[in-house]
Amino acid sequence: MGAAGPRRDTRGIVDAPDLFARVHFRRREPAPALRPYLEHYWLIDWDLDQPYAAHVVPHPSVNLVLQRYEAGESARERAGYAEVAGIGLGLFTRKLTGRGRVCGVQFRPGGFRPFAPEHALTDLTGHRIDAAEVLRTPPSVGAVLDPADEDARVAALDACLLALEPRPDPQATLAMELADRVRTDRSVCRAGQLARDAGLTPRSLQRLFSAYVGVGPKWVILRYRIHEALERAESEPAVDWARLAADLGYSDQAHLVRDFTATVGVPPTAYAAPPP
Known part of the structure; x- marks a missing residue:
């Protein structure tokens, strides 16, 4: 199971060429043991002179999102945080300003449950919840977001998800x-x-x-x-x-x-x- 490498399409991204002209966006493949459950990792970095609103029509997928907004309105945004994003039912919009970084995990539809089997997926739908409330071992925000080398960020995501020991279901x-x-x-x-x-x-x-x-x-x-x-x-x-x-x-x-x-x-x- 699992795709042969990350998807290359832009489905779900509204005005993808405009977004890609403003941010550094790429997808990365997870460790082999995780590929049956994950679509890919997605990494975004930006350094903007002017605010920009990114719009996405979400996939029917749960995402684990680690994010830091250096010009964020709250101390939490500036320090960085991790959340589990259930399936978004409507258009998702995020305003990007200044510098920032996001490292995300897109699970395959149905692929998140083995990582958190005690949670009903419908309870996550339409919500964004602190990762510590959903995952028994939440990721280290610093370990994922701090490295300048994106290979190190990917390795940190691998380590976090492998530690959750998803079991075939x-x-x-x-x-x-x-x-x-x-x-x-x-x-x-x-x-x-x-x-x-x-x-x-x-x-x-x-x-x-x-x-x-x-x-x-x-x-x-x-x-x-x-x-x-x-x-x-x-x-x-x-x-x-x-x-x-x-x-x-x-x-x-x-x-x-x-x-x-x-x-x-x-x-x-x-x-x-x-x-x-």
């Missing part, structure tokens, strides 16, 4: 496999179809996703389709929205427009429009 494995199929197989448009293909009842599939992912399968399907629409809006000069809606399994263009607007904040045609 067949249900977590099944949840990860089904969520990955939703992401990679555009023909999966309905939760009922996914349940049938997995040999599960719709209720069993719902319980599996609630316990191990944190949201229902229908929500995961919708979020991955919005990610694809967002990527197409950024990469293609003239998107045929009616055709894309059909390709993504929508009954009509209006439904895609409604979901895109509710998630991103503007209609797809306005998002894709060239700047004046």
Whole structure:
């Protein structure tokens, strides 16, 4: 299980070229023993003359985020802190100012539960919680954020997660496999179809996703389709929205427009429009 190296797409990042022009963003691969559970590590450093607001349409993934904002409003932000970010249901916005650093861990959908088996994933959804309240051995913020060498930061993240001793869980494995199929197989448009293909009842599939992912399968399907629409809006000069809606399994263009607007904040045609 696990992808062959970190993903290279920009799905979920709103106006990725603009963000990458302002911050140093990269993904790194975790230790082999962690790859069945993790998508990748993501590292961001910035040194800005002017404030910048970064926007992300979150993946259906839990993230462990260690962050330091040298111009932060609180002593906690300036010193650095670690938090577990449950699945974000809406558009996430973070204002970046001055200098700062973030080291994040993106777990695969379903992959976080083996690290904190006593926590219900639905209790994390929509929340950002101090890592010490969720993980029995929270990461050392200084060990991860202080090194100038990013290999040392990656090694510190590896050490932290390996110390949590995640144990294989067949249900977590099944949840990860089904969520990955939703992401990679555009023909999966309905939760009922996914349940049938997995040999599960719709209720069993719902319980599996609630316990191990944190949201229902229908929500995961919708979020991955919005990610694809967002990527197409950024990469293609003239998107045929009616055709894309059909390709993504929508009954009509209006439904895609409604979901895109509710998630991103503007209609797809306005998002894709060239700047004046």
